[in-house]
Amino acid sequence: MEMNPWVLTGIVLVAALTFYLGHRSSRFANSTHDFLVARRTVRSRRNAAAISGEYLSAASFLGVAGIVLKEGADGLWYPIGFTAGYLALMLFVAAPLRRSGAYTLPDFLEARLGSVALRRCATAFVVLIGIMYLVPQLQGAGLALHTVLPGVPLWVGALAVTVLVAGNVLAGGMRAITVVQAFQYWLKLFAIAVPAFVLCAVFVVGQHSSPSGALGDAAPPVFSQDTTVAVQTDVGLRVDVVTPVRIKDPGATTERTVVWAKGATEQVAKDTQLKFAAGTPVPVVEDAVANNSDWLRPGSGGLGDLLQTYSLILATFLGTMGLPHVLVRFYTNPDGKAARRTAVHVLLLLGLFYLFPTLLGVISRMYVPELLVTGQTDAAVLRLPQSVLPGVAGEVLTAVVMAGAFAAFLSTSSGLLVSVAGVVSTDLFKGRVPDFRWATGIVAVIPAVLALTMRPTDLSLSVGMSFALAASTFSPLLVLGIWWRRLTWPGAMAGMIVGGGLVIAAIVLNTVSGYTGNWAPWLADQPALLTVPAAFLVTVLVSLATKDGTPADVNAVMLRLHAPDPLGFMRDRAVARFGQVQNKERTGKGRHRK
Incomplete structure (x- = not known):
């Protein structure tokens, strides 16, 4: 692919x-209140666009189309789950969470249960979830730039995103990024x-035909022309029909011709070149669906x-309410009613967006279909325009897509x-503006x-594990903490440790399995079916056994x-329990409008 x-x-x-936009908004950020929650003045419509902007990540913009390409109908649960999670958040969490007056998720848990130890434990899991979610964003940036600009190394995209994002956050925190994220939602939708x-118009005008065969055909898609595929990581390819292929091994100067047998699984090393003749059925990576009928x-x-x-489904439905970057945006609403209204608007915005990556x-x-050979299906949205429309039109569409991906x-x-x-x-510093900036760095x-040292994985799958961790740690605490007055801090901590520990064990097992033959069961890849019920059960049982751990002010908090x-019971907590809030008020300037 040439430079575009x-x-x-x-x-x-x-x-x-x-x-x-970040620099312009950061001019009004001069207090801890601004940096953490944008002075709690973000109205529902703008906040909904900002939440949608930050929530539609690389997993949404690139990963959903890639997972649909690879898994078909089963992959549709990803966009459904990513969206429906806000229904649970709206019904059970959004308004009470805002009324708590907290600034962060650990701050809410301490306000509800009165335990500093629980707050410290929650802080550790917030940092872990945040890092797990950030890594695939940076890897996706490197993949996207490398796909459309082949001469650019993978690390350039990750470094560029890190520098630009850190600059905006250092300058103004939540105040600076609110307008940026709202703008970026509409950019991504466009x-x-x-x-x-x-591309749909081109497909329809072309009389519903494609070079790789119709989706209604039971057989796998085929290569429309002689195709050379460069394998960039070790893969195992599943072969459903007899497949002739010319192979150039890493470091070799000559090619060899082999015939892969029907039903075989062929291991292909990194940097191998595979050449397929036109009309050859496409072999697929082991975890992909080969036949169109399936x-x-x-x-x-x-x-x-x-x-x-x-x-x-369980991970995505419940994991949304435990993601720290989602919850923190609801702290920026003026009150609980605005927080609930924000969640409704987010449902509409996400539902509209997810129609399009599914279609792509x-x-x-x-x-x-050649992406099924390399396993790099996350590049489908980036490769599609020039495959359908060769020439300048395809290049322009690729640029539009890439702009949206970079915004994601x-x-x-x-x-x-x-x-x-x-x-x-x-939690670790005194909560002042300089402390926030040090923490950002x-x-x-x-x-x-x-991101630069770990092996890239499917974006939706790796982000899905972050959802599983959030669902297994914070979802039980939020649901029970808001709706069950008998929750105790020992029960909350036990449930968080058990649920989070099981997910971390699954991540370790899945990683080891990936390097040693993919022997782990499916539960290691999607553990929420076990970990979420276990976390809820342990939380309830330990709470019932430790009634003396119930906070004395539980009735007032509930x-x-x-x-x-309108009754006026909501009171915002101090920014930090162990420090003074820096505040240089600028009344009347820079308020976020509805």
């Missing part, structure tokens, strides 16, 4: 606008919707596939960085280093969480 000047222009424009409409039918993998789907994932099956990396990384930095600055470096806003 349109892409470079789009990336530069997005970076410049992001910096400009960048995904326009290519979807154009791709179109949900649950075609039997009982294990069905249980894995249930586990995914379906089209990718017909136009870029920036907005989600900004939200994660500001939420984790806020927790670190108030520290938190930004760690995921950047991990009243504050559930009393209607």
Whole structure:
């Protein structure tokens, strides 16, 4: 693929606008109150756009289409779960959480249960979830730049996103990124919707035909022309029909011709080149669906596939309410009613957005099936425009898509960085503006280093594990803490440790399995079906056994969480229990409007 000047222009424009909006908004950020919660003046519509902007990450913009390309109907649960999680958040969490007056998730747990030890434990899990979520954003940035600008190393995209995001957060915290994230939602919607409409129009005008065969065919897609595939990581390819292929091994100067047998699984090393003749059925990586008939039918993998789907649903439905960068945005609303209204608007905005990557994932099956060979299906949205429309039109569409993808990396990384930095600055430091900036620098470096050293994985799958961890740690605490007055801090801590520990064990097991033959069961990949019920059960049982751990002010706290806003029970807590709030008020300036 040749260098695309349109892409470079789009990336530069997005970076410049992001910096400009962040710099402009940061002029009004001069207190801890501004840096953590934007002075709690963000109205529902703008906050909904900002939440949608930060929530639609690399997993949404690139990963959803990639997972649909690879898994078909079963992959549709990802966008459904990512969206429906806000329904649970709206019904059970949003308004009471805002009425608590907390600034961070650990701050809420201490306000509800009165335990500093629980707050410290929650801080550790917030940092872990934030880093787990940040790493795939940075890896996705590197993958995206490398895909459309082949001469650019993978580390350039990760470093560029880290520097730009850290600059905005250092300058103004939540105050600076609110307008940026709201703008980036509408940019991402434009960048995904326009290519979807154009490519669908081309498909319809072409009389519903594609070079790789129709989706209604039972057989796998085929290569439309002689195709050379460069394998960039070790993969195992599943072969459903007899497949002739010419192979150039790493470091070799000559090719060899082999015939892969039907039903075989062929191990292909990194840096191998595979050449397929036109009309050859496409072999797929081991975890992908080969035949179109199975791709179109949900649950075609039997009982294990069905249980894995249930586990995914549980993780995404409940994990949303435990993500720190999502919850912190509800602290910026003026009151509980505005927080609930924000969640309703987010449901509408996300539902609209997810129509388009799903559609692009379906089209990718017909136009870029070679990605099923390399396993890099996350690049489908980036490769699709020029595969459907060769020439300048395809290059321009690729630039539009890339601009949206870059905005996705920036907005989600900004939200994660500001939420984790806020927790670190108030729990490990004194909560002042300089402390927030030091925390931002520290938190930004760690995921950047991990992104450059860890092996890239499917974006939706790795982000899905973050959802599982959030669902297994904070979801029980929020639901029970808001709606069950008998919750105790020992029960909350026990449930958090058990749920989080099981997910971490699954992550370790899955990582080891990935390097030693993929022997781990599906539960290691999607553990929420076990870990979430275990966390709820342990939390309830330990709470019932430790009644003396119930805080003395539980009735007053529960009243504050559930009393209607006009009664005036809501009281904002101090920014930090162990420090003074820095505040240079500028009344009347820089308020966020509805």
